[in-house]
Amino acid sequence: MKCHKVLLAWASSLLSALPAGAVTAVLLPNPQVPGFRFPESEATIVNWVYEMGNGPPADAATAFENMNLHGWGLWTALTMETAQVDNGQKLRVFETWFTPQELSDVTNTRLSPALPSLPRPRSALRHFNQFQHGSDVQEESGSAATEGSETVFGYVKFDPTATDHIVREQLLSIAALNQLGQSGAQQIPPFPSTALTLKSAFQVITVQTLVNGRYYRLNAWSGPPSTPQAWGPAMWPGVAWIDVKGGGSGSGQIDTQAAADGSSRTDETTYPVSSMINHRLSALEAAQFNAEQPGASASAGDYAVLVAMHVAGREIARWTWQTFWWTPTPNSPQVPSSEAIAGLRPAQLAGAPRNYAMALGYDMLTPGQPSVGGQNSGSAIYTYNPYLEARFSPANLPDSLPGSGPDGRPASNNVGVNCNCMSCHIRANYNPAGLASAPRYSGARYTGMDDPQFAGTLQVDLLWSLPEIAR
Ligand code: HEC
Secondary structure (H helix, E strand, O other): OHHHHHHHHHHHHHHHHOOOOOEOOOOOOOOOOOOOOOOOOHHHHHHHHHHHHHOOHHHHHHHHHHHHHHHHHHHHHHOOEEEEEEOOEEEEHHHHOEOHHHHHOOOOOOOOOOHHHOOEOOOOOEOOHHHHHHHHHHHHOOHHHOOOOOOOEEOEEEOHHHHHHHHHHOOOOHHHHHHHHHOOOOEOOOOOOOOEEEEEEEEEEOHHHEEOOOEEEEEEOOOOOOOOOOOOHHHOOEEEEEEOOOOOOOOOOOEOOOOOOOOOOOHHHEEEHHHOOEEEOOHHHHHHHHHHOOOOOOOOOOEEEEEEEEEEEOOOOOOEEEEEEEOOOOOOOOOOOOHHHHOOOOOOOOOHHHHEEEEEOOOOEEOOOOOOOOOOOOEEOOOOOOOOOOOOOHHHOOOOOOEEOOOOOEEOOOOHHHOOHHHHHOOOEEOOOOOOOOOOOOOOOOOOOOOHHHOOOEEOOOOOHHHHHOO
């Protein structure tokens, strides 16, 4: 009874806040990419990982192709446009999914079948917890200077099947997590194989950040530094100018002498806003953004452009990890992507989503180690997103372990450009007792699912946002 009331109150508060359009979550569609299956079987995916690390060259090459095609298939599917229109623009599949903040309000209601079809406004863009650590570093190095435009906003999202699992198992409820822990569970009930989650980063192009009323200065990734170190966007040598009026003939060039007044800009270093996944803010979103970012003055109609997106799928026990970022050179993107990866983009991937680079992390090390009882040996696999993790310093990654780089040479593996998604996420845990021994963030390294550091904590199926957002 009580639950019902909470849900109704929640739903009506959302509905009353709704402008004309309303968002309804949709399942991952079939993108019709030949060879792509979802969910792919766990045996098939872990065999690709095995073949890449242990197989003869021809088999390793085939495994590389299959794995990257899989990543591109996911990207193609989740960036497809739906028939839903919000604020005059078609919504892409991922835009219809739920954020943990939207879900935490109803996580106790157990009314999961109704939830995914509840209409609601477009999700608000927010700061990430992960960034609160990252931003200290920026301030120290004085590199937060880019008019606040480098502050990245976005959201975490869950597809409808992950949403259903979270609501049914009350995974955003502290009380439920505590009950699991007290009953002796070591981990939360695992997500179904169809579960997908993402973390995105947008930049909001406000009028104040424009040069000549139309050009936005976007720091463009040009690869990792020669000496591994914290390498946030403000330190990158190049800029791409994004024209909100749609001009620019850019096809790979970046402005390496970018002047604040835009005098260095050329047509070749300018890219139309349509080359990025974007949407225009509604009045509600602009107000939400201004509330999150004191001093910002976004207004309805301003563009939000997608610079980065992480995607993880529960097709395998330790999840598949893929990351995407906008690049001026989609055919020959920089490390940690590559020309070979870009060459595997399927024909079905068209329009703005084709201008993103991809990197995969389907394991922590190569050759791979077993999920329990393995060792931190072999070469690290570096997978990170320039716009999200590259800024991390050793202080952000306290549980890093020295090991080897991808080339097999000794490496400290304790900065953002030496990160691996699975290495940090496998350490995710709910730690209500505040144990100092509990696993924390790390760079690329091995951690077993049975690591003794998990003692006294609840493992959260690799998803850090659950314990961070549960209340
Ligand atoms: C150093 C730790 C760290 C690394 C490395 C890392 N993440 Fe995360 N990730 C987090 C944290 C913490 C969150 C929770 C949201 C937040 O606070 O930013 C998160 C959130 C996510 C989410 C949303 C679901 C969840 O876990 O809650 C996805 C998906 C994700 N990351 C994917 C990736 C991918 C893909 C990579 C590699 C390219 C990656 N992450 C690298 C720490 C990390």
